[in-house]
Amino acid sequence: xxxxxSAFSRLAALLRTGIIVGVIVAGMAYPLAALAxxxxxxxxxxxxxxxRELTVPPSAQTSYVYANDGxxxxxxxxxxxxxxxxxxDVADTVKHAIIAAxxxxxxxxxxxxxxxxxRAFVANQRAGGVSQGASTLTMQYVRxxxxxxxxxxxxxxxxxxxxTARKLRxxxxxxxxxxxxxxxxxxxxxxxxxxFGHRAYGIAAASEVFFSKSPKxxxxxxAATLAGLVKAPSAYDPAGSDQHAATERRNYVxxxxxxxxxxxxxxxxxxxxxxxxxxxxxxxxxxxSVAPETNDWGYYCDYFKNWWMQxxxxxxxxxxxxxxxxxxxxxxxxxxxxxxxxxxxQHVLDKERTDSRFALGTVAVEPGTGHVRAMAVNRIxxxxxxxxxxxxxxxxxxxxxxxxxxxxxxPLLGGGDMPGYQAGSTFKMFxxxxxxxxxxxLSTSYYSPQKLRTKYAxxxxxxxxxxxxxxxxxxxxxxxxxxxxxxxxxxxNTYFVQLxxxxxxxxxxxxxERLGLRWRxxxxxxxxxxxxARGWGSFTLGVADTTPLEMAxxxxxxxxxxxxxxxxxxxxxxxxxxxxxxxxxxGIRTDVAAPRCHQAIPPDVARAATEAAxxxxxxxxxxxxxxxxxxxxxxxxxxxxVAGKTGTTDxxxxxxxxxxxxxxxxxxxxxxxDNPQHRVGDHNGYKPRVxxxxxxxxxxxxxxxxxxxxxxxxxTRGEYRDYRDYRAYRRTY
Numbered sequence: 001x002x003x004x005x006s007a008f009s010r011l012a013a014l015l016r017t018g019i020i021v022g023v024i025v026a027g028m029a030y031p032l033a034a035l036a037x038x039x040x041x042x043x044x045x046x047x048x049x050x051x052r053e054l055t056v057p058p059s060a061q062t063s064y065v066y067a068n069d070g071x072x073x074x075x076x077x078x079x080x081x082x083x084x085x086x087x088x089d090v091a092d093t094v095k096h097a098i099i100a101a102x103x104x105x106x107x108x109x110x111x112x113x114x115x116x117x118x119r120a121f122v123a124n125q126r127a128g129g130v131s132q133g134a135s136t137l138t139m140q141y142v143r144x145x146x147x148x149x150x151x152x153x154x155x156x157x158x159x160x161x162x163x164t165a166r167k168l169r170x171x172x173x174x175x176x177x178x179x180x181x182x183x184x185x186x187x188x189x190x191x192x193x194x195x196f197g198h199r200a201y202g203i204a205a206a207s208e209v210f211f212s213k214s215p216k217x218x219x220x221x222x223a224a225t226l227a228g229l230v231k232a233p234s235a236y237d238p239a240g241s242d243q244h245a246a247t248e249r250r251n252y253v254x255x256x257x258x259x260x261x262x263x264x265x266x267x268x269x270x271x272x273x274x275x276x277x278x279x280x281x282x283x284x285x286x287x288x289s290v291a292p293e294t295n296d297w298g299y300y301c302d303y304f305k306n307w308w309m310q311x312x313x314x315x316x317x318x319x320x321x322x323x324x325x326x327x328x329x330x331x332x333x334x335x336x337x338x339x340x341x342x343x344x345x346q347h348v349l350d351k352e353r354t355d356s357r358f359a360l361g362t363v364a365v366e367p368g369t370g371h372v373r374a375m376a377v378n379r380i381x382x383x384x385x386x387x388x389x390x391x392x393x394x395x396x397x398x399x400x401x402x403x404x405x406x407x408x409x410x411p412l413l414g415g416g417d418m419p420g421y422q423a424g425s426t427f428k429m430f431x432x433x434x435x436x437x438x439x440x441x442l443s444t445s446y447y448s449p450q451k452l453r454t455k456y457a458x459x460x461x462x463x464x465x466x467x468x469x470x471x472x473x474x475x476x477x478x479x480x481x482x483x484x485x486x487x488x489x490x491x492x493n494t495y496f497v498q499l500x501x502x503x504x505x506x507x508x509x510x511x512x513e514r515l516g517l518r519w520r521x522x523x524x525x526x527x528x529x530x531x532x533a534r535g536w537g538s539f540t541l542g543v544a545d546t547t548p549l550e551m552a553x554x555x556x557x558x559x560x561x562x563x564x565x566x567x568x569x570x571x572x573x574x575x576x577x578x579x580x581x582x583x584x585x586x587g588i589r590t591d592v593a594a595p596r597c598h599q600a601i602p603p604d605v606a607r608a609a610t611e612a613a614x615x616x617x618x619x620x621x622x623x624x625x626x627x628x629x630x631x632x633x634x635x636x637x638x639x640x641x642v643a644g645k646t647g648t649t650d651x652x653x654x655x656x657x658x659x660x661x662x663x664x665x666x667x668x669x670x671x672x673x674d675n676p677q678h679r680v681g682d683h684n685g686y687k688p689r690v691x692x693x694x695x696x697x698x699x700x701x702x703x704x705x706x707x708x709x710x711x712x713x714x715x716t717r718g719e720y721r722d723y724r725d726y727r728a729y730r731r732t733y
Contacts, residue, residue, distance in 0.1 A: 060148065060201070061329025061576055062283075065304065068373075068571060070333045074297055074304075075284040077326045081209070082201035084329075084576070087188035090203060090215045095187060096262035097220070097227035098194075101253045103137040104260060107183055111138040111174035135167075137190050138174040144193040191215075196226055197233030205283075210238065212279040220263060221271045224253040238276045247276055288383060288409070296345045298381025300336050303372070303415035303549070304569040313583035313592045329576035333593075334569050335371035340364055343698040344666075344691075345376040351687040352378045352670070354406035357392045358680055361413045362668040362691050363548040364699060367556040369595045370565030372549070373664065373699070375413045382407040392675040403674050412673055414549025415567070419520040421654050421671040423551060424647030425491045427512070427542035429558070429658075431500045432484055432612060434507040436605045442484040442612055442624075442716045444499065450479045452494040455501055456537030469537055471497050474648070477628075486626040489615025491646060493541060500540045506533035508540055514600045515554035515564060521545055542647055542656075548667040555658045556665035557600055558609050559643075561709065564600035568593070608711035613643035617659070622716070634659055637693035640705045646689060652679050657689040662706040664699050666692045 062078040087095075099106045105113050113136050135143070146159035158166065177186065196206035206226050207215045218226070228236050228249035238246035251272045258268040284290060287301035308314060308325055315321035324330075344362050352360035361377035388402040396403075404410055411418055435444065451472045458469040471493050473479065478492045487495035500508055509528050519525045524544045527536045549567055557564045570593045573581040581592045615625035617634040619641045630646040634657075644659030654671040668688035672678035 060327045062205070063325050063328055063330040063332065065301070065332045065334060067334060067336045067338050068371075069338070070572075072338055073284075074294075074301055074334065074336065075287060075290050078199075078283075078285055079326045080201040081199045081205045081283055081285070082192070082329075083204040083208075084192045084202065085204040085215055087184050087191070090188075090191060091218050091223060093220045093223040093262075094191070094203060094215055094218055094226070096257055096260070097223040097253055098187075098191065098230070099137070100256035100260050100262065101224075101227040102140065102230060104256065106137050106187070109136060111176075111178035112136060112171045135170065136174060138178055138186050139170040141186060141190045141193060142170045142173045142177065144190075148193070194230050195233060196229045197237055198239065208281055208283065210278055210280060212281045220254070220257070220267070221250070221274055221276070224257065224271070225250045225276055228253045238278055239280060243276050250276065287381070290381065294338075295381050296341065296376055297336065298409070299377060299379075299411070299413055300334070300341070300372070300375045300569070302381070302409065302411055303375060303413070304332075304334055306411065306415045307567075307569050311583065311592065313581055330581065331572075331574040332570055333572040335366070335369075335373060335571055336375075336569070337373045337699075340695070340699045341374040341376060344374040344695045347691045347694040347698075348376045348378050348668075351691060354378050354380055355389060357389065357403060357405055357672050357674065357678065358670055358684070359405075359412050359673050360668065360670045360687055360691065361548050362666060362688075362695060363413050363552045364664055364666045364695060365549075365552040365556045365567060367560035367660070367662065367665055368563055368565065368597070370553060370556070370568040370597065371571065371595070372567055372569050374695070375549070377412050378406075379404075379408050379412065380406045381409055383409055392672050392678045396674070405674075410673065414547030417520075418547070418673070419524075420545040420547040420550070421669055421673075421676065422542055422544065422649045423546050423656050423669070424542040424649045424654065425493070425496075426551060426645045426647035426656050426658050426667075427508075427544070428488060428491065428496045428540055429555065429609065429613070429645055430512040430515070431496055431503070431508040431540040432488060433515075433558070433601060433605060433609050434511045435484070435499050435503045436608050436715055437511070437601060438503050438507065440499070440503065441714070442608055442711070444502075445481050445483040446487075446495055446498040448473070448478065448480060448482045448487065448492050448495040448498070450476050450494070452497060454497055454537050456505075456535055471538075471541070483624070484612045485615045485620070485622065485624040488612040488645070489620075489625045489629040491616075491630050496540045497537060500537065504534060505536045505539055506530070509533040509536060511601075512539075512544075512554070515557050516567070517544075517546055517550050517554065519544065542649065548669050551656070551658050552665050552667035555644075555660050555667065558606045558613070559660040559662055559665050559708075560606075561603040562599055562601035562606035563597050565595050565597040568595060603709075604712050604715055607709050608715040610643045610708045611711050611716070613645060613660075614641065614708070616644050616646065617642050619643065631657065631659075631689050634689065634693040637690070638697045638700075640700070641707050642693075642696060643708065644692070646685075648682075648685060652682050652685065653677060655680055655685040655688050657692045659689075659692040659696055661696060661700055662708060663703055664696060666695050666699075668692045668695075 060080040061082050062076050064076050065074045066072055067074060113134060143159060147156055150156035150159055191203040195201050198209050200206040200209040203215045207213055207218055211222050225238055236246045236249040254268050254272050257263050258265050287298050287305060290298045290301055309318040309321045311321060314324045344364060348360050348362055352358060356378060359377055364374040365372055385402055385407050388407055389405050391397045391401050391403040451470055453465045454469050454471060456469040458467055473493050478490055482492050482495040519528045526532055553567045572593050575581055582589045583592045611620060611622060614620035616629050616631050618629055618632040619635045631644060634644060635642055640661060642659055642661050644657060647656030653676060654669060656669045658667040668691045670680050670684055670687050
């Protein structure tokens with residue numbers, strides 16, 4: 001007994017003098033965050049220097065990602081599912097329940113319950129270790145802060161280890177925190193920090209996970225169930241097959257509430273007689289958890305995540321940026337339009353089933369902003385590939401590798417690390433823009449034979465053409481004198497190669513780069529290099545790999561009168577404190593979600609290119625498009641002026657169409673991502689074209705009918721030698 005009295009005296013002396021053992025809270029984002037600079041060992045005077053107002057929210061908050069309406073949830077990102085909530089938005093039943101369960105004298109002590117502390121201290125001295133606890137809510141809150149602010153496993157262990165030193169540290173900090181924060185502030189911090197199981201941190205997340213409601217709507221039974229979890233979330237888990245332990249713990253809390261006078265004895269008996277009724281929610285986490293009914297959003301989500309990891313605003317490298325997304329508590333409103341997305345997907349699946357080896361993918365981009373409105377492909381966003389079809393590459397089949405259909409998470413539509421697909425004659429747009437910018441008008445004409453021996457060197461045995469590259473048209477009907485209107489509308493290869501020879505292949509390559517194309521394969525990077533680009537004659541026929549995201553955005557630039565905007569998946573990124581996330585552009589802090597645009601080509605050049613691109617769809621009113629074109633059905637479907645370009649690669653290994661109206665640009669492709677040599681066939685060539693036309697029709701149906709601006713006469717008539725003044729005009733851009 002004498003030993004016990006001495007132990008109590010030592011404890012009292014420690015509390016009176018305010019001795020404090022090392023405090024390690026560097027990097028912690030709690031109301032204790034201001035302690036972060038104290039170092040490993042500090043004295044009580046430094047603790048007392050804490051500021052009076054400490055309002056930094058808890059760390060590791062959940063980030064929420066929404067569609068463009070700001071209310072439709074795409075998914076969430078979190079390591080610990082946590083959403084801070086103000087104490088005013090928590091039901092009184094929750095406050096009463098947590099106090100009854102964990103600290104009935106919460107409003108009476110100053111952070112340390114002296115009676116409980118003395119009892120536990122004596123018991124532990126007798127046992128020669130820790131046999132009893134006396135942690136108040138404030139002390140538990142301190143422990144949570146130290147735990148969640150730990151930067152290493154050692155620090156985390158120190159915050160939770162069962163030792164007298166750790167308990168003394170908590171006591172000293174708890175008393176100091178009580179001087180700086182009100183009881184309501186401490187209770188709010190505790191409720192936002194406590195772990196309730198099922199990866200739910202904080203009362204808001206727990207209310208959502210177990211009862212699918214907000215904490216302000218919790219009943220007495222629900223509040224008591226959650227309060228009972230804090231002590232041992234796994235042992236008292238009500239979602240398990242046996243609710244006996246959870247029910248006993250809930251009823252214990254209800255009895256304590258009745259003893260405290262929070263509820264009447266009659267109400268307590270009534271509530272205890274009720275079974276635990278859960279309404280479980282499994283909050284989505286990351287792109288793979290997008291809701292099954294909107295599984296196609298997974299590809300858009302994946303594009304968003306890749307974009308996020310490229311943004312300097314969110315960290316020094318991709319790993320840090322992803323960590324910020326999972327812990328930073330952002331509210332993200334994306335550019336995804338659910339209605340346009342649903343329509344786009346429907347028009348894809350109408351033409352190509354998910355179990356097809358061929359991927360039919362469509363991307364829609366808004367001109368003038370770069371906002372990506374839809375991304376759809378005939379695939380299921382899933383990591384489970386055990387039931388996938390056979391690989392279309394025989395070498396892979398022999399190795400037992402399955403194909404990436406119907407299930408895959410590969411970024412087939414762009415924004416990731418896949419090289420993409422050859423886009424065929426859609427690249428003629430870049431040659432035409434380069435020619436127009438160089439002063440050649442739309443009327444520039446060449447006789448275009450069925451086969452042309454070019455000035456470009458052949459990379460293979462050209463047989464009939466010797467060491468030079470020969471190019472042929474797809475049909476003898478394309479033979480004759482052509483200009484940009486007819487050459488583009490009818491997709492005449494031999495015309496565009498001559499135009500490319502006139503302006504220089506390197507200028508077409510640089511034009512594509514200015515409109516956002518990037519070279520992802522080694523062969524494309526070599527060919528596009530300054531040393532080789534001049535001789536890349538086949539570039540105009542679309543032999544380089546690209547993605548529908550890049551092509552939709554490139555054509556959106558033309559639709560926006562030459563204003564290039566980076567593809568952008570967000571309209572708002574909000575920090576936990578309600579401010580907009582920013583990044584630095586040219587030394588100026590700018591909203592990270594603001595469109596990133598600049599004038600890439602002169603407006604008149606873009607308008608002239610659109611004039612020719614309307615010949616493809618028979619939308620031009622110039623009367624110069626010739627007797628036929630490659631996509632006359634598009635205008636009949638869209639029912640307004642629409643421009644675009646078809647694209648088919650050699651041997652029909654891929655088929656493309658890119659179309660646009662002033663308000664939207666859409667690109668679609670059909671190819672085999674597993675085996676680019678696998679032919680899609682001429683009979684499938686219509687699918688991208690019709691998918692684009694139907695997507696455009698539905699997307700702009702309720703928008704005003706807008707016509708494209710007409711180009712200047714200087715770019716529609718005359719010969720090249722008459723436009724030296726235009727070349728001077730071009731230099732002003």
